[in-house]
Amino acid sequence: MASLAKKSGSMRRRLRAQANPLDYSRKAWLRLAMGGAFLFLYFPIISLIVFSFNNSKRNITWQGFTLHYYDKAFQNTQLHEAFLNSMIIAGISTTVSTILGAMLGLALYRFRFPAQGPYEGMVHLPIVIPEICMGVAMIAFFATIGIPLGLLTITVSHIAFSIPFVAVVIRARMAGFDRSLEETSYDLGASQWQTFWNVTFPYMKPGLIVGALLAFTLSLDDFVITFFTSGPGSTTFPVKIYSMVRFSVTPEVNAASTVLIVMTLALTITALAIQARAQRRDDHG
Amino acid sequence: MADRQPIISIQNVTKRFGSKITAVDQVSLDIMVGEFFALLGPSGCGKTTLLRMIAGFEVPTKGTILIDGEDMHSVEPNRRPVNMVFQSYAVFPHMTVAENIAYGLRVVGMSRSEVAGRVEEAIALVRLQGLEDRKPDKLSGGQLQRVALARALVKKPKVLLLDEPLSALDAKLREAMQLELVNLQHSVGITFIIVTHDQHEALTMADRIAVMGEGDVLQVAPPTELYEFPSSTFVADFIGQVNLFTVEHANIHDGATVVRISELGEITLAHHKDRITHIAVRPEKIQLGITEPSEPGLVKLKAKVKNISYRGDQSYVFLVTPKGLTVSARVQNVGRSLSAVARQGDELWLSWRPEDIQPLAD
Numbered sequence: 286m287a288s289l290a291k292k293s294g295s296m297r298r299r300l301r302a303q304a305n306p307l308d309y310s311r312k313a314w315l316r317l318a319m320g321g322a323f324l325f326l327y328f329p330i331i332s333l334i335v336f337s338f339n340n341s342k343r344n345i346t347w348q349g350f351t352l353h354y355y356d357k358a359f360q361n362t363q364l365h366e367a368f369l370n371s372m373i374i375a376g377i378s379t380t381v382s383t384i385l386g387a388m389l390g391l392a393l394y395r396f397r398f399p400a401q402g403p404y405e406g407m408v409h410l411p412i413v414i415p416e417i418c419m420g421v422a423m424i425a426f427f428a429t430i431g432i433p434l435g436l437l438t439i440t441v442s443h444i445a446f447s448i449p450f451v452a453v454v455i456r457a458r459m460a461g462f463d464r465s466l467e468e469t470s471y472d473l474g475a476s477q478w479q480t481f482w483n484v485t486f487p488y489m490k491p492g493l494i495v496g497a498l499l500a501f502t503l504s505l506d507d508f509v510i511t512f513f514t515s516g517p518g519s520t521t522f523p524v525k526i527y528s529m530v531r532f533s534v535t536p537e538v539n540a541a542s543t544v545l546i547v548m549t550l551a552l553t554i555t556a557l558a559i560q561a562r563a564q565r566r567d568d569h570g
Numbered sequence: 571m572a573d574r575q576p577i578i579s580i581q582n583v584t585k586r587f588g589s590k591i592t593a594v595d596q597v598s599l600d601i602m603v604g605e606f607f608a609l610l611g612p613s614g615c616g617k618t619t620l621l622r623m624i625a626g627f628e629v630p631t632k633g634t635i636l637i638d639g640e641d642m643h644s645v646e647p648n649r650r651p652v653n654m655v656f657q658s659y660a661v662f663p664h665m666t667v668a669e670n671i672a673y674g675l676r677v678v679g680m681s682r683s684e685v686a687g688r689v690e691e692a693i694a695l696v697r698l699q700g701l702e703d704r705k706p707d708k709l710s711g712g713q714l715q716r717v718a719l720a721r722a723l724v725k726k727p728k729v730l731l732l733d734e735p736l737s738a739l740d741a742k743l744r745e746a747m748q749l750e751l752v753n754l755q756h757s758v759g760i761t762f763i764i765v766t767h768d769q770h771e772a773l774t775m776a777d778r779i780a781v782m783g784e785g786d787v788l789q790v791a792p793p794t795e796l797y798e799f800p801s802s803t804f805v806a807d808f809i810g811q812v813n814l815f816t817v818e819h820a821n822i823h824d825g826a827t828v829v830r831i832s833e834l835g836e837i838t839l840a841h842h843k844d845r846i847t848h849i850a851v852r853p854e855k856i857q858l859g860i861t862e863p864s865e866p867g868l869v870k871l872k873a874k875v876k877n878i879s880y881r882g883d884q885s886y887v888f889l890v891t892p893k894g895l896t897v898s899a900r901v902q903n904v905g906r907s908l909s910a911v912a913r914q915g916d917e918l919w920l921s922w923r924p925e926d927i928q929p930l931a932d
Contacts, residue, residue: 472648473673474674474725475677483673484662488663
């Protein structure tokens with residue numbers, strides 16, 4: 286037994302030393318290409334973060350480390366107001382779009398109805414059509430029905446473009462659902478309503494959290510549609526940063542952007558972690 | 571069985587999906603109180619649809635289903651006095667074993683103390699003590715099945731419906747669970763209806779079996795009757811192994827049925843039937859011999875060994891008759907000899923008693 290274990294151990298070591306034909310990640314040229322792609326993607330973001338600590342008003346060359354511009358950004362009342370607006374919009378839009386999107390995703394999973402294919406395609410359309418078109422369509426729509434642009438119009442637009450994302454996430458989550466769980470619950474004496482809350486909803490939950498976090502980040506960093514549908518006094522955080530950039534690119538802009546990046550990153554990582562954990566649990570069960 | 575009341579009465583039930591597919595066609599069936607009943611058939615024969623109609627998940631297109639004398643037509647599944655164990659077991663993944671079993675009692679508003687007592691009882695019944703607080707992902711397939719069983723039995727249904735309950739288990743465990751299910755049914759005394767495509771499972775467990783094919787119930791009988799006296803070629807062929815000979819013509823002579831078969835000549839049958847198209851002989855009823863059997867009255871035939879299928883405790887010998895028909899015979903491997911009973915190419919005599927012939931009509 287012991288010699289067998291030793292033998293298999295040494296065999297494993299030999300296998301590790303010798304790359305398998307399909308072990309692409311161990312090939313030098315591929316690693317180089319991956320590193321290059323990674324640098325290409327993240328260099329601008331990394332330099333943005335680095336230069337947010339730059340002690341220079343012009344922010345072109347590195348002058349030394351400081352937290353001064355973070356302090357300045359946190360003191361900026363206009364930024365405060367924009368941030369608050371963003372939070373209100375994101376909060377409402379996330380809540381509403383998560384509920385509606387979840388209902389939509391569930392309906393698409395559950396029911397078979399005429400013209401379901403085209404309907405599903407139409408639901409996913411906002412994900413693929415250019416944001417600028419969506420923005421123009423929104424502004425035209427609000428102008429037609431005569432609603433003044435402001436927080437309300439931004440929120441409604443954000444809800445509209447977030448719903449498909451939530452629906453897609455819920456739909457994907459439900460694809461792995463065992464319908465006999467619902468039937469069992471019904472068979473054991475539960476009503477349809479009890480069955481939904483006791484059986485279906487707990488299964489949906491990771492999808493709901495991921496969908497909500499997705500909707501939140503989408504709303505928080507949306508620029509194009511927000512820019513079209515915002516009015517006086519309803520500036521959001523990204524729009525405010527844009528207007529600051531038009532003046533001059535100071536480290537304050539970098540600092541504010543860094544805050545936004547960190548927030549979205551944290552939310553996205555949370556969403557992915559929840560999804561991964563739910564996946565692991567499903568694989569077990 | 572005759573003195574017992576039917577607990578489930580299926581009367582002329584038809585189920586169609588769309589306009590083309592008829593899953594269940596004009597089925598009438600009575601299932602008695604306390605019976606272990608099996609619905610047996612190949613996949614797509616309508617057995618699961620029939621079970622789901624009893625549970626209430628499908629509504630019959632035509633016909634009536636009575637449970638304990640009550641028409642179930644507009645009764646929802648959550649109001650029927652039957653419970654179902656699903657093929658996937660459908661154990662709620664986010665609840666512990668105890669929570670799973672308590673579920674059916676909790677949703678109907680039973681008091682906490684009563685639920686606790688009943689759950690404890692059910693856990694003891696399926697021997698899951700010590701696993702009450704486990705989550706399903708920490709249970710084996712056999713344990714999951716016990717949870718599903720306990721969860722259904724705790725409701726004290728009049729009938730327990732089981733949809734292919736053993737198909738997800740490995741062979742050894744499946745055999746153990748067959749026996750356990752039978753014991754469980756004896757101890758709780760509830761009527762069990764099991765759906766299966768596995769003939770061994772049905773023969774081992776059930777008191778009575780309904781063989782289904784293409785939406786029809788072809789024969790309802792206890793296991794021995796079904797195996798020894800199948801009513802049609804389909805049933806004979808589906809249950810166990812069988813050798814079928816085509817009857818060229820049959821007539822009744824002084825009260826005895828005589829059939830003509832090209833391989834065997836004229837045979838006087840011990841059992842009678844109005845219409846006969848085939849006769850069937852099970853492989854284990856056939857004797858193999860090197861010399862012609864001298865015993866009078868035997869049906870006999872010479873054939874050449876084509877191949878031998880070794881199964882450990884027994885072997886199936888496949889032989890070809892001079893007219894080209896393949897006949898299989900079973901040989902018990904009584905001795906421990908390594909040399910085979912027969913070798914490929916050997917000419918052997920096959921013989922069997924006329925009583926072992928079952929006349930069939932397709």
